[in-house]
Amino acid sequence: MRANIEHQEKETGLDKLKWLVVLALFIIVVWGNFYFAEPNAIYQANTIVRVVVVGILAVLALILAATTSKGKQILVFAQESRQELRKVVWPTRRETIQTTLLIAMVTLVSSLFLWGLDNITIRIISFLTLY
Numbered sequence: 001m002r003a004n005i006e007h008q009e010k011e012t013g014l015d016k017l018k019w020l021v022v023l024a025l026f027i028i029v030v031w032g033n034f035y036f037a038e039p040n041a042i043y044q045a046n047t048i049v050r051v052v053v054v055g056i057l058a059v060l061a062l063i064l065a066a067t068t069s070k071g072k073q074i075l076v077f078a079q080e081s082r083q084e085l086r087k088v089v090w091p092t093r094r095e096t097i098q099t100t101l102l103i104a105m106v107t108l109v110s111s112l113f114l115w116g117l118d119n120i121t122i123r124i125i126s127f128l129t130l131y
Contacts, residue, residue: 012069015068015069015070018064018065018067018068019065019068021061021064022061022064022065025057025058025060025061025064026058026061028057029054029057029058029061032050032053032054032057033050033054036050037050
């Protein structure tokens with residue numbers, strides 16, 4: 001929540017230009033990856049070179065996106081989420097196994113109960129429809 005309150009900045013013209021460049025970089029990454037992957041491409045690129053270029057352009061686009069006001073808000077949100085995740089108390093291995101076994105047993109008992117109820121219902125209906 002703090003990220004929304006602290007970073008109530010208006011999007012400037014420079015931010016819009018940055019987002020256009022980010023979009024253009026991602027379009028180039030996608031187009032280039034598909035174009036140079038085709039076997040009939042004029043300049044068939046080596047797979048390693050293609051992966052490196054795609055990775056570099058994608059990282060550049062992400063870094064540029066992080067310099068915008070929305071990008072900064074996302075980074076602050078991610079940092080706050082990470083801090084909250086550290087506060088989570090995770091169950092021990094024993095607690096996890098016990099809970100899993102309990103759920104499996106409840107599922108088994110419930111399914112057996114429903115199977116028995118279904119058989120009783122079928123027998124009652126068949127008894128009533130035969131006579």
